[in-house]
Amino acid sequence: MTAPTQARQIHVAVAHRDPYVAAGIASLLRSRADFVVRSGLADIEGDGDSVDVLVTDYATGVHKATNGPPGRGGPASKSFLVVTDQSTGWQIRRAVDAGVRGYLLHDCSAEELSDAVRCVAEGRRYLSSPVADQLLDNLSSAAPTARELEVLQLMAEGLANKDIGRRLDIGEGTVKAHVKAILRKLRKPTRIAAISEAFRRGLLLEASP
Incomplete structure (x- = not known):
């Protein structure tokens, strides 16, 4: 008799500047069986290869995606999911251009947060509906390089x-x-x-x- 296949576990690091938001995100994700959650940037700086998704704030996400070290453990091997109240089209466009793959607002649901982490872990993009609408409205404007x-x-x-x-x-x-x-x-x-x-x-x- 073949043993049932276990679902792949997704390793997530939560490093948000707002400690209350960080605690809430970590708690919600830990309630899902397919997530292994760590808290704090220290966990990813020294062991970046084992992290599938970094959930973070806007400034940290854009900074890390833009300026992280090349190669293993750097932006190319890690996916960033931003959870923020920064909702203007310019802000969203900058994050996406920098390499942030997921973008949610603070009022997202637990289910949407979980879906976004899974989506980003699979190498796809996830933008919540309000974020996508703002981004589309902004695309007609000339953006700085x-x-x-x-x-x-x-x-x-x-x-x-x-x-x-x-x-x-x-x-x-x-x-x-x-x-x-x-x-x-x-x-x-x-x-x-x-x-x-x-x-x-x-x-x-x-x-x-």
């Missing part, structure tokens, strides 16, 4: 064009071209106004730990 976002972040840190060029290893003329494109896409006449608009739209992240 990845390089322009890097320039924008350094502008927000107060760096001049020459210093931005040194930091990114590009010419000052190239920086000026990026700044011009940023002002045009954000429809603002000055750097200060563009930075303010970028924060409003969620294009600039707070510093990640």
